[in-house]
Amino acid sequence: AQTVTQSQPEMSVQEAETVTLSCTYDTSENNYYLFWYKQPPSRQMILVIRQEAYKQQNATENRFSVNFQKAAKSFSLKISDSQLGDTAMYFCAFMKHGGYGNKLVFGAGTILRVKS
Amino acid sequence: DTAVSQTPKYLVTQMGNDKSIKCEQNLGHDTMYWYKQDSKKFLKIMFSYNNKELIINETVPNRFSPKSPDKAHLNLHINSLELGDSAVYFCASSPRGLAGRQETQYFGPGTRLLVL
Numbered sequence: 001a002q003t004v005t006q007s008q009p010e011m012s013v014q015e016a017e018t019v020t021l022s023c024t025y026d027t028s029e030n031n032y033y034l035f036w037y038k039q040p041p042s043r044q045m046i047l048v049i050r051q052e053a054y055k056q057q058n059a060t061e062n063r064f065s066v067n068f069q070k071a072a073k074s075f076s077l078k079i080s081d082s083q084l085g086d087t088a089m090y091f092c093a094f095m096k097h098g099g100y101g102n103k104l105v106f107g108a109g110t111i112l113r114v115k116s
Numbered sequence: 117d118t119a120v121s122q123t124p125k126y127l128v129t130q131m132g133n134d135k136s137i138k139c140e141q142n143l144g145h146d147t148m149y150w151y152k153q154d155s156k157k158f159l160k161i162m163f164s165y166n167n168k169e170l171i172i173n174e175t176v177p178n179r180f181s182p183k184s185p186d187k188a189h190l191n192l193h194i195n196s197l198e199l200g201d202s203a204v205y206f207c208a209s210s211p212r213g214l215a216g217r218q219e220t221q222y223f224g225p226g227t228r229l230l231v232l
Contacts, residue, residue, distance in 0.1 A: 014130075036218070039157075045206060045223035089157060095221075101147050101164035101171030104221055109157050 002027045002094050006107035013082045014115055020067075021077045023092030031097035032069065034045050035104065038090075040088040048090070049050045051075065053097070053105045119143050121164050122207050122223035128230045136193045137227045146212045148190035149221060150182060153204040155162030160223055162205075165190055168174075195232045 001027045013019035025034070036048040051059045051068050058066050063080045079086055094108040120141045141148065149172075150162040164172040179195045193203060196213040207224040213229055 033220075043204065043226045043228075045208075047222070047225075050220055051188075065207060091159065100166035101149070102176070103149070103161035103164060103172055104151075104159075105161075106159040 002029070002096070002105045003037045004092055004105055004107035006090075006092055006110050008110045009108070010111045010113070012113040012115055013079075014080055017082055018078060019112065021079075021090050021092075023077070023107055025075065025092070025094050026075050026079060027073070027094065028113050029096055031078065033097060033100055034066075034093045035093040035095070036064070036066070036077045037091045037093060037106075038086075038088045039091065039109075040085075045091075049077065068081060079112075081115060084114050084116060087114045108109045120207055120222055122224040124203075124227060125225060126228050126230075128232065130232055131197055133197050134193070134195045135229070136191055137198060137205055137207075137229075138189070138191045139224055140224050141151045141207075141222075141224075142188065143209060143210040143211065143224075144151075144188075144221065145209035146187055147210045148187070149208040149210075149213065150190065150192050151206040151208065151223075153206060153226070154167075157201070158188050159206070162192075164228055174208060197229075199231050202229055 015053045032053045049061045067076045070080045089109045091109045094106040096102045127133045147166045149164045153159045163182045164182045181193045204226045208221040210221045
């Protein structure tokens, strides 16, 4: 069974600064996907970024980038130039590759507060 | 232009009642899911369906019965509601990617269920 661990329950960052959220996972699979989802106070689950395990290049989406270390089973999210709108709960998630209907396995989440 | 929609957004009911939550996606996706987010914000898969066929039933009590009349809809019916069923329920959907691989899951806005 896969497990996802987010060791930082809460973090805060000043507006315009950079913050990194940690995530580690455990799996015996070789091919899989990793995701970061954001849940603001509105409750909506919003995809932030996605990484395929077979790709060595780290994914980036504008101010969001990941540091994917497959051997270490680590998948951290870096948010650059933090904005007040980044305040949210961030979930790291794992999904097996292949087949249909595969579940997302989520970490416990990290609450990020961006301060002005 | 809502992608994944759920009704209702809020549901307050008494213990022992039966209730349904509806989910519809207009993205043309083949696979749909139900997730439960508990009071500690932990997210866990309940069910997944691919083209109306049940794929995952993650040890959910049989008081919960999903129904997929077509691949654009996945409804969740809950019998004999209990206090512990209070949670936020999310519907999600995902497309079929290249070579039949499952791709990213997109979430609905969630339904907050409160059982009194």
